[in-house]
Amino acid sequence: MHGFANPARFLRLARWMMPLLLVSGLLLSMGALIYGMIVVPPDRLMGETVRIMFIHVPAAWLGMAGWSTIAIASIVELVWRHPLAAIAGRAAAVPGATFTAICLATGSIWARPTWGTWWVWDGRLTSFLVLLFLYFGYIALSGAAQRDMAGGGGGNRITAIFGLVGAINIPIINRSVVWWNSLHQPPSITAGKSAIDGTFLWPLLIAAIGFSLIFGGVVIARMRTLLADIQAEARLRRKAMA
Amino acid sequence: MSTSSAGGIKPKHQRLVLIIVALVALIGAGLLAAYALSNQASYFYVPADLVKDPPEQGRAIRLGGMVEKGSLKTRSDGITIDFVVGDGKARVPVRFTGITPDLFVENSGVVAEGRMEGQTFVADNLLAKHDENYVPRQMGDMTPEQAKQVVAETQ
Numbered sequence: 001m002h003g004f005a006n007p008a009r010f011l012r013l014a015r016w017m018m019p020l021l022l023v024s025g026l027l028l029s030m031g032a033l034i035y036g037m038i039v040v041p042p043d044r045l046m047g048e049t050v051r052i053m054f055i056h057v058p059a060a061w062l063g064m065a066g067w068s069t070i071a072i073a074s075i076v077e078l079v080w081r082h083p084l085a086a087i088a089g090r091a092a093a094v095p096g097a098t099f100t101a102i103c104l105a106t107g108s109i110w111a112r113p114t115w116g117t118w119w120v121w122d123g124r125l126t127s128f129l130v131l132l133f134l135y136f137g138y139i140a141l142s143g144a145a146q147r148d149m150a151g152g153g154g155g156n157r158i159t160a161i162f163g164l165v166g167a168i169n170i171p172i173i174n175r176s177v178v179w180w181n182s183l184h185q186p187p188s189i190t191a192g193k194s195a196i197d198g199t200f201l202w203p204l205l206i207a208a209i210g211f212s213l214i215f216g217g218v219v220i221a222r223m224r225t226l227l228a229d230i231q232a233e234a235r236l237r238r239k240a241m242a
Numbered sequence: 243m244s245t246s247s248a249g250g251i252k253p254k255h256q257r258l259v260l261i262i263v264a265l266v267a268l269i270g271a272g273l274l275a276a277y278a279l280s281n282q283a284s285y286f287y288v289p290a291d292l293v294k295d296p297p298e299q300g301r302a303i304r305l306g307g308m309v310e311k312g313s314l315k316t317r318s319d320g321i322t323i324d325f326v327v328g329d330g331k332a333r334v335p336v337r338f339t340g341i342t343p344d345l346f347v348e349n350s351g352v353v354a355e356g357r358m359e360g361q362t363f364v365a366d367n368l369l370a371k372h373d374e375n376y377v378p379r380q381m382g383d384m385t386p387e388q389a390k391q392v393v394a395e396t397q
Contacts, residue, residue, distance in 0.1 A: 013307075017280055032382045040379065041378040043376055043377065043378060044377045044378065045345055045350070045372070046345065051378060053376070075261060078256045078257060078261055079254060079258045079261055080254060081351075094390050113343075113344060113369070114343070114344065114345050114372055115343060115345070115369045115370050115372070116343030116344075116345075116346075116367075116368065116369050116370055117340075117369055120285065120369065121285075122285035123283050123284075123285065125336065125378075133369065145382060148336060164261075164264075164265070164268075165268060168269065168271075168272040169267075171272070172272065172276060174352075175276070178285045179283075180279075180280065180283045180285065181278060181284040181285050181286050181287075181288065181306055182285050182303075183285055183306075183353055183369055184284075185371065185372055185373055186374050187374065188374040188375070188376065195373075195374045195375045196376040196378055197377050197378055199378050200376050200378070
């Protein structure tokens with residue numbers, strides 16, 4: 001793993017990975033969303049509004065996958081002090097927060113016609129809103145750590161601890177509809193079984209793969225930007241010293 | 243990074259053990275908190291809760307369950323409805339005046355906001371609860387005319 005400790009090697013890989021992930025992700029998501037808008041039949045009870053699922057559900061998965069990325073990067077940062085770990089965690093935060101916000105917004109739009117309300121404070125909705133606030137905290141904290149690099153990287157470790165502690169919210173989100181009575185329905189897809197008819201399930205899974213590829217592409221793009229920033233700053237500092 | 247061993251253990255491994263211990267403690271604390279919250283964090287009472295431990299009359303609560311088949315009746319004023327919410331263990335009669343959400347039908351989930359008045363739950367607001375099943379409108383066993391009509395209705 002420390003083969004990638006040298007950013008140059010990572011950057012060579014990132015140069016062709018980024019466009020590959022972004023283009024294939026965009027194509028898959030576009031295909032799945034267009035198919036979901038035009039071809040998929042309306043739901044037995046919800047009618048046309050079921051199509052929101054093809055954005056809402058992948059966005060929810062990616063919002064949670066974003067924080068899982070942060071948690072793994074945090075462990076790598078704390079245990080192995082890998083130089084790319086803090087950068088990877090920081091790069092995953094903004095796209096993760098974006099998907100979380102998309103999930104909350106589409107969920108609210110979907111809830112109005114189906115449940116009869118924009119928002120309720122039940123276990124699932126509340127824990128997902130907490131996830132968005134955790135992202136805001138992480139973004140602020142990692143930004144402060146980045147500006148304080150002269151402090152010897154202690155800020156990165158504080159950020160990583162926050163990322164690890166925040167990860168406790170992920171299983172809570174997952175279990176919230178099982179532990180507590182909630183307005184949000186229980187999971188439709190559980191290990192090996194699906195309560196979603198195949199007509200809806202296939203475009204949903206393809207959209208999820210597409211969204212994931214876009215997420216990966218954006219994370220790599222942001223890692224490149226952050227590395228370039230650090231390099232530029234180091235160069236400026238060297239010039240100031242000379 | 244230093245690789246010198248302190249008492250035979252590399253700092254890297256020390257940190258790994260520390261993180262694992264911290265994670266176990268964190269997950270334990272989270273589970274305990276969730277367990278302690280198990281009653282308070284529920285969004286509504288089910289009919290069995292109301293029968294087992296009746297709330298005070300007039301206190302604002304939420305009641306959730308299934309709208310029993312055949313129980314939904316509209317009164318002569320046209321906007322007041324009576325129905326029975328059940329959870330398989332208990333049944334509570336509900337009265338509501340107002341406009342119901344689209345997904346409010348018999349044999350489907352509902353969350354009613356309101357209060358107990360006598361033995362009846364008087365609702366101020368109804369929320370429809372969708373279940374985890376997503377099924378397209380069945381067109382397989384319809385005649386072509388019926389299928390066409392369904393398509394026309396959904397557009």
